[in-house]
Amino acid sequence: MQTFDDIKALQSTLATWRREGHRIALVPTMGNLHEGHLRLVDAARQHADRVLATIFVNPLQFGPGEDLDRYPRTLVEDQRLLTERGCDLLFAPGVDTLYPQGQSALTRVSVPQVSEGLCGAHRPGHFDGVATVVSLLFNLTRPDVACFGEKDFQQLAVIRKLVRDQHMPIDIIGVPIARDHDGLALSSRNGYLEIDERARASQLYQCLVDSGRRLEQGEPSEQVLTKGLQQLENAGFQPEYLTLCDADTLYPVNTWQPGSVLLVAARLGSTRLIDNLSFPS
Structure with missing residues (x-):
């Protein structure tokens, strides 16, 4: 090369x-x-x-x-x-x-x-x-x-x-997103995480998985997103957003369906992490 x-x-x-x-x-x-x-x-x-x-x-x-x-x-x-x-x-x-x-x-x-x-x-x-x-x-x-x-x-x-x-x-x-063994999306900024923060960081992806499951079960999106933000706070994150959007326009939507995506951003200590989960094809 x-x-x-x-x-x-x-x-x-x-x-x-x-x-x-x-x-x-x-x-x-x-x-x-x-x-x-x-x-x-x-x-x-x-x-x-x-x-x-x-x-x-x-x-x-x-x-x-x-x-x-x-x-x-x-x-x-x-x-x-x-x-x-x-x-x-x-x-x-x-x-x-x-x-x-x-x-x-x-x-x-x-x-x-x-x-x-x-x-x-x-x-x-x-x-x-x-x-x-x-x-x-x-x-x-x-x-x-x-x-x-x-x-x-x-x-x-x-x-x-x-x-x-x-x-x-x-x-x-x-x-597609490359993930570590515990689901954390690989990122150059993961190296900023302290040892205890890294142990908790996988909760960001777990929040997406749990929220997606609730949406699939028909729980109202507003309620799901509120629970997800609380889940992040309980894990020690400072969430910036957890939003259900149209994958093309990124406008907020209320329905978990093909063409929608859950997007999250949160800080853990001094490190800002992002992740997302698309409706399964």
Whole structure:
């Protein structure tokens, strides 16, 4: 696997791949890779001839007081994992490479509606930062396919709308959530959890499972969500939201049915965790 931090070198290699007729898949990440990221690489390989991963800790999607400075940078280990998984190319630029005029002068991309509630309400500007950097990476790399994890469900909805609204010829693939042995969704931020917090963290997923079961049994959604929030508080979480939404629009719905999804965000100590559960197919 080659690693580039230079745009011209990256685009030269991609141009060669296109001349050779290769289908190209993009896997954007912020690094500190885990099995969930590597499954994105696996999915990309299933949909393309060549797999390009990116590692960029994007300052635009971190708000004031968030964890930009302490977000783990583990490039050497990430390179090893990507190589072992069969990734063809890694693009790992610095901030000055992607934003040479500085962040304040940068043209921003905003995706309305799907970015405005849920995590968007609790992290103002976050999804503008996501949409801006993803749009930039799409323009630089012109992939045929891009793979994103379903754990970040709202992010995936934002990116799908971005591609649809801008008529970008890119297939967006959502990859199912990778979970630890106790159900906790894999996340780079799980490493922030203290030992006792990690022991309780699986209650986030258990809350989703219990709430889904109550909905399937016909319990009113408002009552189910109230019980779920109380369940999280009893487990030591500080919940931000537990919501039943339409999977495409992310508008709140009252019925647990195909096309609906339960979404949750909560803090455990200083760590913010998110998860979701879709209506079983």
